[in-house]
Structures are given as structure tokens and as C-alpha cells.
Amino acid sequence: MAHHIHVGRPTATWQEAVVAGAPDGVLLVDGAGRVQAMNPAAEQIFGMTAEGAAGRSVQAFVPERMRERHAGLMMDFFATAVSPRGMQERAPVAAVRANGEEFMAEIALIPVKVGEERMVACIVRDVTEQLQMQAAAARAERLESLRVLSAGLAHDFNNILATVTGNAEFALQRAGEDSLLREALEDIREAGRRAAEMVRQMLRFAGGGELAREPVDLIAVTLDTLRMLRGALGNGVMATTDLPETPVVVMADPVGIRQVLMNLIINASEAMAEGGGTLTVRVGHQRVTRAYLDRCRQRTCFGCADAQPGAYACLEVADTGVGMDAATLERIFEPFFSTKFQGRGLGLAAVLGVVVGHRGAVHVESEKGKGTTFRVLLPLTCEG
Ligand SMILES: Nc1ncnc2c1ncn2[C@@H]1O[C@H](COP(=O)(O)OP(=O)(O)O)[C@@H](O)[C@H]1O
Ligand SMILES: [Mg+2]
Structure with a gap:
């Protein structure tokens, strides 16, 4: 007895059923580069219906800056790809959805003959999320090796410094009235x-x-x-706060928390050193759900991987300063990473250390030329 697979139309062959149900997008493109058909996964990925896509150039799915090159490649492909085994190109390439959003895709091209016409089937897999996860994992790994390095260096330096400052102190007591010598020792x-x-x-x-x-x-x-830093903020910087009526209390290290806030405020102020702007500090409560953490992992968030759902306090420092590009954002928490002339690059590294020590997370949003928001989440109840 024959088994009928009902996907969409009840008369579908198994081939049709596979294409209709495939998790990857499938596009059929004719020799003129026009879309002839699209499966439901492709509709999802590109954000348009098969009817809407029919007859349109595949170039619509290629980012503008790459269209010229793509047109050349497409012509080559139709001229040379006669291999029945199909051409595989699995390196991720940039593609674009109907709403203009770019994403990364793995694409396999398979030459097919439909009737007498040579066409190509494009199998498209959206790997944006996967790549973001990989980047986050690589970032975490890099930070972990820097953490080990910093721990070792800091420990050795502490011992050396104890000798330097201890002996300078000792020598100062013995230096008598020689003011040049005293000055040198004080330096x-x-x-x-x-x-x-x-x-x-x-x-x-x-x-x-x-x-x-x-x-x-x-x-x-x-x-x-804020009171303490009042004098240190740049001239054109306006500081505002958004604070609830009742205290927001966390079990935490007061010196560490103060340092987090200081470093974030100083960075915000420095980001507005040229044109001035507004610095806003917000404090509040936030309920962190599993869904929130899952979303976080795809964005620029640090510490979220280990954070647990629950009740958190949040501390937000926002500025309307220079903002950051993606490449900078990728590295800001690394020790000694700085884009400033006299920067040491230790401020955010220290912030991350304190936050992770509290089992919290830091979330960063930034747009070049618009400004930056750092949001620190600290669990209200903290064990360990
Ligand atoms: N609010 C901000 N706006 C724009 N860029 C920032 C901001 N905060 C940090 N950065 C970027 O992150 C880098 C590292 O910051 P940080 O660790 O505090 O070191 P430093 O301030 O000494 O450069 C900065 O050099 C800057 O490029
Ligand atoms: Mg700094």
C-alpha cells in the first residue's frame, strides 16, 4: 500500500514534500537570475511570500555593495556549472531580507534542469545566530586567557611594587634636607x-x-x-538621574560597586568630551527571565551565559557621546584595550571582574555617533 505524505497539497510527491518541509530555504532561479519558486523556509528567511518573490531578480537578496560581483559570479556559474553533483559554496556570505536587514547565510548551489531550461537551486541556511554564538564563545575564551595572564602579572607586580614603594619610603625618611633627592624619591x-x-x-x-x-x-x-565626580565631568556634560523612591539594595561589595559606577561614569563623560551631552544614571529592579537571557546571548552581553533567571537590580549608565563601532564593542572588556590617547584600558575590565564576581551581567548597546548605554544587572539574592 502506498504512503501518501500530505504537505500542503495532498498530491505532493515526496520530493515536493521534502522541499516544502525543509528547514533550509530553497530558491529556484532561472538562467536570467529571476526567482521562479521559493519554499516556506525561504519565505521565512527572506521575509517575503513566494508570490511576491516570483519573477524578481535574486540580486534583491544580495547586499547592494556586492551586487556587481554577484552578477559576474552568477554568469560564470551558468556558463560553467554543468556538473550534476552541484557546486557547493558553504562559506557564510552576506544576504539581505526584504526589510533591508542583513544576515549571514550558508549557500549551496545546485544546477538543475527543469524541463528544457537550465536553472539553479539555491539552498540557503541562515547562520546569523550561530555565528553570533561562536563569536561570543571566542570572546569569552579570549577574556578567560587574559584573566589568567592578568592574575599572574598582577600578583608578581604587587611584590615588586612593595619593594619599590617600601624602599622609597625608607629612603625618604633618611634623605634629610636634600630637596632634589626628596623630590626624586617622592616621584x-x-x-x-x-x-x-x-x-x-x-x-x-x-x-x-x-x-x-x-x-x-x-x-x-x-x-x-555623582557628587564626588561632579568636578571631574566634562564641561558640556549634563548629569541626570532616574531613581526610584525606595532603596534598591543588593548584597554586594561596596568598594567594587562604587568602582563599577565610577568607571562607567568617567567613560561616559569622556565619550562626550568633544561635543558635550547628557549622562543619565538609572537604578531599578528587573525581573530576568530565561527568555531574556537567551535573547541576551545573541547581543553584546557579558556574563549572561552563567547568569540565572530571577530578581535583579539594574544599574544603567547612558551617554549621548561618540558611541562605538562593532569592532570596538567586541573588545572593550579586554584589559589594556583602549582607543584613547592616554587610556589604560583597565576600567571596563575591572567593571566586568566585579560584575561577574557578583554573578551579574553587563549589557552594552552602542551606536556610532549616537551614544552608549551600559546596563549592569546584579542578582538581588547572591550566594557565592
Ligand atoms: N561610554 C563609552 N562610549 C564610547 N566608547 C566607550 C565608552 N566606554 C568605553 N568605551 C570604549 O571602551 C574602551 C575601553 O574602556 P576602558 O576599559 O574604560 O579603558 P579606557 O577608558 O582607559 O580607554 C575605551 O577606550 C573606548 O573605546
Ligand atoms: Mg575608562
């Missing part, structure tokens, strides 16, 4: 202090040293930090 002591501060930030990133656990009201810390 050594001051340089030692600056180096010690760098080492502290590196240790923060490395997650070394214990974090205290005490009730910290984020509103109080925000107001305090």
Missing part, C-alpha cells in the same frame, strides 16, 4: 602609587581578592559617586 613613591592602582584594577578584572557581602543601596552609591 618614585607617586609612580609606585599609580602602578599599584593599575594592579588593583587588573586584580579586579582577574577576580582576585574576596568581595565583601553587605547590603549596598545602589541609589545612595549613585548619588554619592
Whole structure:
């Protein structure tokens, strides 16, 4: 007895059923580069119906900057691809949806004969999400090796610095009235202090040293930090806050939290050094769901992979400054990564260390020329 597979039309052959049900998009393109047919997965991927696509040039699915090259490749393909085994091109290429959104696709091309006409079947797999996950994993791995390196360096430097500053101190006590000598020794002591501060930030990133656990009201810390930094903010920078009426308390390390806030505010202010702008600090509560964390993993988020759903406090620092491009955004949490002339690149590394130490997450959104928002999530109840 024959088995009938009912997909769409009840008279579908098994080949038709496979194409209709395939998770990959399938497009049939004629020798003139026009779309003849499209399966439901392709409709989904490109955001248009098969009827809407019929007769349109495949170039519509190619980003504008690549159309010329694509046209050449297409002609070559129709001229040479006679192999019945089909040509495979599985390296991800950029493609574009009907709404103009670009995405990354793996494409396999199969020459097919439909009636007497030579056509090509394009099998399209949307790998955008997969590539984003891979990039996030690579980023996490890079940060982890930098963390190990920083921990080792910071530890050794601490010992060396103890000798330098201790001996400078000792020599100062013995230097008597020689003012040139005193000045030299004071310079050594001051340089030692600056180096010690760098080492502290590196240790923060490395997650070394214990974090205290005490009730910290984020509103109080925000107001305090802003008061303290008032003089340090750039001239054209307007600072505003968006704070709830009641305290937002987390069990946290007060020194660490203050440092997070300071580093984010200073960066925001520096991002607006040229044209001025508005700095906004927001504090609030946020319920973090599994769905939220899953969405996060596809964006620029750090720490989300290990974060658990639950009740969180959130601390947001937003600016209307220079913003960042994707390449910069990719690396901002690396220690010693800086785009600033005199930057050390340790601020955000320390931020990440503190946040991860609290089992929290940092979420960044930025647009070149528009501004940046850092959102720190800290679990309200924290074990470990
Ligand atoms: N608010 C922001 N706006 C734009 N770029 C930022 C912002 N915060 C951080 N960055 C980018 O991240 C880099 C690293 O920041 P950070 O670790 O604090 O080091 P530094 O401030 O010493 O450069 C900066 O050099 C800058 O390129
Ligand atoms: Mg900084």
C-alpha cells in the first residue's frame, strides 16, 4: 500500500514534500537570475511570500555593495556549472531580507534542469545566530586567557611594587634636607602609587581578592559617586538621574560597586568630551527571565551565559557621546584595550571582574555617533 505524505497539497510527491518541509530555504532561479519558486523556509528567511518573490531578480537578496560581483559570479556559474553533483559554496556570505536587514547565510548551489531550461537551486541556511554564538564563545575564551595572564602579572607586580614603594619610603625618611633627592624619591613613591592602582584594577578584572557581602543601596552609591565626580565631568556634560523612591539594595561589595559606577561614569563623560551631552544614571529592579537571557546571548552581553533567571537590580549608565563601532564593542572588556590617547584600558575590565564576581551581567548597546548605554544587572539574592 502506498504512503501518501500530505504537505500542503495532498498530491505532493515526496520530493515536493521534502522541499516544502525543509528547514533550509530553497530558491529556484532561472538562467536570467529571476526567482521562479521559493519554499516556506525561504519565505521565512527572506521575509517575503513566494508570490511576491516570483519573477524578481535574486540580486534583491544580495547586499547592494556586492551586487556587481554577484552578477559576474552568477554568469560564470551558468556558463560553467554543468556538473550534476552541484557546486557547493558553504562559506557564510552576506544576504539581505526584504526589510533591508542583513544576515549571514550558508549557500549551496545546485544546477538543475527543469524541463528544457537550465536553472539553479539555491539552498540557503541562515547562520546569523550561530555565528553570533561562536563569536561570543571566542570572546569569552579570549577574556578567560587574559584573566589568567592578568592574575599572574598582577600578583608578581604587587611584590615588586612593595619593594619599590617600601624602599622609597625608607629612603625618604633618611634623605634629610636634600630637596632634589626628596623630590626624586617622592616621584618614585607617586609612580609606585599609580602602578599599584593599575594592579588593583587588573586584580579586579582577574577576580582576585574576596568581595565583601553587605547590603549596598545602589541609589545612595549613585548619588554619592555623582557628587564626588561632579568636578571631574566634562564641561558640556549634563548629569541626570532616574531613581526610584525606595532603596534598591543588593548584597554586594561596596568598594567594587562604587568602582563599577565610577568607571562607567568617567567613560561616559569622556565619550562626550568633544561635543558635550547628557549622562543619565538609572537604578531599578528587573525581573530576568530565561527568555531574556537567551535573547541576551545573541547581543553584546557579558556574563549572561552563567547568569540565572530571577530578581535583579539594574544599574544603567547612558551617554549621548561618540558611541562605538562593532569592532570596538567586541573588545572593550579586554584589559589594556583602549582607543584613547592616554587610556589604560583597565576600567571596563575591572567593571566586568566585579560584575561577574557578583554573578551579574553587563549589557552594552552602542551606536556610532549616537551614544552608549551600559546596563549592569546584579542578582538581588547572591550566594557565592
Ligand atoms: N561610554 C563609552 N562610549 C564610547 N566608547 C566607550 C565608552 N566606554 C568605553 N568605551 C570604549 O571602551 C574602551 C575601553 O574602556 P576602558 O576599559 O574604560 O579603558 P579606557 O577608558 O582607559 O580607554 C575605551 O577606550 C573606548 O573605546
Ligand atoms: Mg575608562
